[in-house]
Amino acid sequence: MEISYNQNKAELGKMLFFDPRLSKSGWLSCNSCHNLAMGGDDNRPSSIGHQWQIGPINSPTVLNARFNVAQFWDGRAKDLQEQAGGPIANPKEMASNHQLAIKILQSIPDYQTKFEKVYGDKDISINEVTDAIAEFEKTLITPASRFDQWLLGDDSQLTLQEKEGYHLFKEKGCVACHNGVGVGGNSYQKFGVVKPYDKDKNSLGRYNVTKKEEDKYVFKVPLLRNIELTAPYFHDGSVWSLNEAVSLMADYQLGIKLTDNETNKIVAFLKTLTGKQPEITYPVLPPENIHTPRPSIN
Amino acid sequence: MEISYNQNKAELGKMLFFDPRLSKSGWLSCNSCHNLAMGGDDNRPSSIGHQWQIGPINSPTVLNARFNVAQFWDGRAKDLQEQAGGPIANPKEMASNHQLAIKILQSIPDYQTKFEKVYGDKDISINEVTDAIAEFEKTLITPASRFDQWLLGDDSQLTLQEKEGYHLFKEKGCVACHNGVGVGGNSYQKFGVVKPYDKDKNSLGRYNVTKKEEDKYVFKVPLLRNIELTAPYFHDGSVWSLNEAVSLMADYQLGIKLTDNETNKIVAFLKTLTGKQPEITYPVLPPENIHTPRPSIN
Numbered sequence: 219m220e221i222s223y224n225q226n227k228a229e230l231g232k233m234l235f236f237d238p239r240l241s242k243s244g245w246l247s248c249n250s251c252h253n254l255a256m257g258g259d260d261n262r263p264s265s266i267g268h269q270w271q272i273g274p275i276n277s278p279t280v281l282n283a284r285f286n287v288a289q290f291w292d293g294r295a296k297d298l299q300e301q302a303g304g305p306i307a308n309p310k311e312m313a314s315n316h317q318l319a320i321k322i323l324q325s326i327p328d329y330q331t332k333f334e335k336v337y338g339d340k341d342i343s344i345n346e347v348t349d350a351i352a353e354f355e356k357t358l359i360t361p362a363s364r365f366d367q368w369l370l371g372d373d374s375q376l377t378l379q380e381k382e383g384y385h386l387f388k389e390k391g392c393v394a395c396h397n398g399v400g401v402g403g404n405s406y407q408k409f410g411v412v413k414p415y416d417k418d419k420n421s422l423g424r425y426n427v428t429k430k431e432e433d434k435y436v437f438k439v440p441l442l443r444n445i446e447l448t449a450p451y452f453h454d455g456s457v458w459s460l461n462e463a464v465s466l467m468a469d470y471q472l473g474i475k476l477t478d479n480e481t482n483k484i485v486a487f488l489k490t491l492t493g494k495q496p497e498i499t500y501p502v503l504p505p506e507n508i509h510t511p512r513p514s515i516n
Numbered sequence: 517m518e519i520s521y522n523q524n525k526a527e528l529g530k531m532l533f534f535d536p537r538l539s540k541s542g543w544l545s546c547n548s549c550h551n552l553a554m555g556g557d558d559n560r561p562s563s564i565g566h567q568w569q570i571g572p573i574n575s576p577t578v579l580n581a582r583f584n585v586a587q588f589w590d591g592r593a594k595d596l597q598e599q600a601g602g603p604i605a606n607p608k609e610m611a612s613n614h615q616l617a618i619k620i621l622q623s624i625p626d627y628q629t630k631f632e633k634v635y636g637d638k639d640i641s642i643n644e645v646t647d648a649i650a651e652f653e654k655t656l657i658t659p660a661s662r663f664d665q666w667l668l669g670d671d672s673q674l675t676l677q678e679k680e681g682y683h684l685f686k687e688k689g690c691v692a693c694h695n696g697v698g699v700g701g702n703s704y705q706k707f708g709v710v711k712p713y714d715k716d717k718n719s720l721g722r723y724n725v726t727k728k729e730e731d732k733y734v735f736k737v738p739l740l741r742n743i744e745l746t747a748p749y750f751h752d753g754s755v756w757s758l759n760e761a762v763s764l765m766a767d768y769q770l771g772i773k774l775t776d777n778e779t780n781k782i783v784a785f786l787k788t789l790t791g792k793q794p795e796i797t798y799p800v801l802p803p804e805n806i807h808t809p810r811p812s813i814n
Contacts, residue, residue, distance in 0.1 A: 236553050245548075245564050255534050255801045262811055266543050270568035272813060447803045459806045498798040503553045505745045508757045513560055515570060 221284075223356050227336045231354030233329075233501045234347060240319050241312035242268055244513025248305070248351065252280035254498050257447025258358065263455030268313030269515070275421055276455035281496070282443050284356045285400035291437045291453045292426045293406060298352035303344060316344040322511055323347065328504030360444055360493030368490070376490060383487025386480055391472045392464075401442035401491060408436045409453065412473035418454040446489045460485050519582075521654050525634045529652030531627075531799045532645060538617050539610035540566055542811025546603070546649065550578035552796050555745025556656065561753030566611030567813070573719055574753035579794070580741050582654045583698035589735045589751045590724045591704060596650035601642060614642040620809050621645065626802030658742055658791030666788070674788060681785025684778055689770045699740040699789060706734045707751070710771035716752040744787045758783050 234240065238247040251265040251273075252258050258281035264273035275291055283289065289301035305311040306319050323329045323342050330340040337346050365384075368375040376384070387393055396402040406424050409415045415435060424436035437453050450456065451463040464484050468476045476484070532538065536545040549563040549571075550556050556579035562571035573589055581587065587599035603609040604617050621627045621640050628638040635644050663682075666673040674682070685691055694700040704722050707713045713733060722734035735751050748754065749761040762782050766774045774782070 238551070238554075239559075243564065244560050245558070250543075253536070255799050256536075257803065260543070261537075261804065262542050266541065266813065270813070449804065458810065495800045500796040500798045501553050502793045505555065506559065506747065512756065515564065515568070 221356065221359060223353055224336075227350050227353040228357050229354075230332050230336055231350035231352065232498070233332070233503055234323075234351050235354050236501050237503055239322050239503075239506065239510075239513070240306050240314060240347075242314045242318070242513065243515055246312050248280075248302070251277040251305070251311075254280075254358070254496065257281060257444050257495075258283075259448045261449060263450050265311070267311040268309065271310045273310060275453050276450065278440060279444065279448050280355055281358050281360050282400050282403075282441050284359070285398070285441065286403040286438065287405065288438065291421070292423050293438050294427050298355045299345075299348045302348040302351040302355075318511060319347065320344055322506070325510040326504050326506060358496050360495055363443065363491050363493035365487075365490040366493065377486070379483055379486045380490050381487075383483035383485070384490075386484050387487055390468065390474060390476070390480075390484075392467070392484070395439045395471070396442050402439045403441045405439055406433075406436050407439050407471070409470065410435055411471045413470055415470055417456050421453055423453070442488060443491045443493060444495075446492055460488065464488070519654065519657060521651055522634075524630075525648050525651040526655050527652075528630050528634055529648035529650065530796070531630070531801055532621075532649050533652050534799050535801055537620050537801075537804065537808075537811070538604050538612060538645075540612045540616070540812055544610050546578075546600070549575040549603070549609075552578070552656070552794065555579060555742050555793075556581075557746045559747060561748050563609070565609040566607065569608045571608060573751050574748065576738060577742065577746050578653055579656050579658050580698050580701075580739050582657070583696070583739065584701040584736065585703065586736065589719070590721050591736050592725050596653045597643075597646045600646040600649040600653075616809060617645065618642055620804070623808040624802050624804060656794050658793060661741065661789050661791035663785075663788040664791065675784070677781055677784045678788050679785075681781035681783070682788075684782050685785055688766065688772060688774070688778075688782075690765070690782070693737045693769075694740050700737045701739040703737050704731075704734050705737050705769070707768065708733055709769045711768055713768055715754050719751055721751070740786060741789045741791060742793075744790055758786060762786070 235248040238244050238250075240247065246267065251260050253260050258279035259277045262277075264275055265277045267273055278291065283298060287293065289295040289298060290304070295301040295304060303316065307315050320342055323333075329342065333342045333346060334340045336350065364375040364380075387396075395405060395407050398404045409423070421437075422434050424433035425431070427433070445451075446460060449460065450458045451460070457463045457466065461481050465476055465481050468474045533546040536542050536548075538545065544565065549558050551558050556577035557575045560575075562573055563575045565571055576589065581596060585591065587593040587596060588602070593599040593602060601614065605613050618640055621631075627640065631640045631644060632638045634648065662673040662678075685694075693703060693705050696702045707721070719735075720732050722731035722736075723729075725731070743749075744758060747758065748756045749758070755761045755764065759779050763774055763779050766772050
């Protein structure tokens with residue numbers, strides 16, 4: 219998992235990622251829903267937005283999100299940059315708009331200087347803002363999980379139970395969707411392959427994008443890296459227990475009933491996917507001034 | 517500003533300071549209102565609490581708060597530890613209660629281990645929680661401001677305008693209240709010494725604690741260190757411009773009218789009080805599990 223990125227750009231992106239002034243209220247930042255202290259999500263069924271509006275879907279982790287084939291559960295953003303612009307302007311989330319966000323940043327001389335350093339111009343654009351945020355997010359990988367170290371040949375990293383769990387993970391068919399660098403994130407699949415998922419009928423998934431009937435309830439397969447850090451599970455955040463999540467997946471997606479022993483082993487394996495969390499130096503943000511548009515609670 | 521503190525305890529306190537699970541919703545942490553990226557406050561007139569309730573008073577900075585004679589604008593908490601317990605259980609703020617907060621922490625094995633390491637016991641108490649948070653907060657000082665360096669003999673740190681501002685700050689009488697290590701924070705004073713402050717009649721200040729008529733509208737004098745980072749100003753957060761704040765203070769507290777030139781000089785001096793911000797490595801919090809009480813939006 220070697221990665222390369224532009225350090226000045228990522229440093230600017232980190233500031234923006236943590237800056238609540240990108241929200242109308244001055245209260246919510248990217249990190250509110252994608253909290254880097256908590257596995258890159260907010261550990262809630264769905265997020266809380268402007269005026270305490272409750273989001274319709276579980277916030278996916280930003281950790282390793284670069285390995286997703288597209289962003290959002292329905293894949294409506296083609297990459298991290300396109301994703302980053304969404305929540306800022308979503309009236310149920312940060313409830314700002316791109317013009318206001320730019321006006322705020324543009325009013326702060328330190329931001330002007332930093333954008334000029336990275337993009338060669340003091341005039342800040344929304345494309346630069348989302349580009350910088352995406353660049354920071356690209357740094358958010360979690361290498362050196364026990365499973366990775368085991369794959370590289372260090373047999374002591376996994377217990378017998380965990381190895382058996384890995385074996386079951388492949389044998390039972392989980393690996394059909396959860397594979398690749400992110401252990402997921404590279405395909406869309408229907409939630410409810412062998413029996414309909416009926417807990418949530420409101421989230422139409424990929425259908426939102428394609429408007430094809432067969433894409434109803436089709437979602438991007440979530441990444442399984444760091445899965446122990448990101449309860450509750452599924453697009454509706456309805457399940458808090460990883461054992462229950464594994465058991466339900468087997469039932470709905472594979473049409474099999476796992477024994478408790480099998481579930482325990484698979485869960486033990488999944489917990490070996492927790493990697494080294496990014497070490498983040500919390501940014502110091504430049505102060506606003508009398509020219510900065512003021513936050514609004516309404 | 518040499519300080520000593522218990523490193524393990526402060527490290528645990530940092531985790532708690534950033535942990536939104538201390539709130540009922542799992543959404544708000546100490547850092548929500550006392551954001552260490554933004555001068556230790558939230559840069560809003562007043563904070564947003566559980567269910568988007570709007571707080572009655574401006575959140576003071578946590579930076580250098582150890583130098584306050586007591587905590588909160590009305591001084592109702594004698595120290596940082598006593599303060600830390602307040603917002604957790606305030607129904608308008610984090611809206612949890614101490615029993616629930618403890619139950620959540622106690623359910624997380626990593627927290628148990630860390631509390632045992634610091635306090636010798638896996639049984640977590642609210643006193644330990646607030647003690648650890650206070651220990652972390654004691655580390656949040658901002659040394660080496662240009663003014664400090666100038667005081668230590670480096671004359672090049674201040675411009676002529678800034679020095680003149682410092683002279684005016686003393687000569688006009690600001691220093692009568694804003695003095696000591698924190699440049700404030702060590703006394704209570706009436707807001708409206710020479711003429712009544714009528715923008716906010718709801719905040720009774722020190723009267724809340726003493727119930728003495730003469731303590732109405734008496735507030736703890738705020739610290740002026742890093743003041744350029746913590747707009748808006750006053751207990752009601754009604755003023756965004758530091759120039760306007762200085763001018764109003766002179767008017768209400770000293771009964772004098774500063775010229776624009778004098779105000780500019782004093783503001784220039786105040787900006788030399790911005791110190792080195794604490795370098796915070798963002799914590800990685802241990803995950804909850806099926807035994808952890810779940811967050812609630814209601």
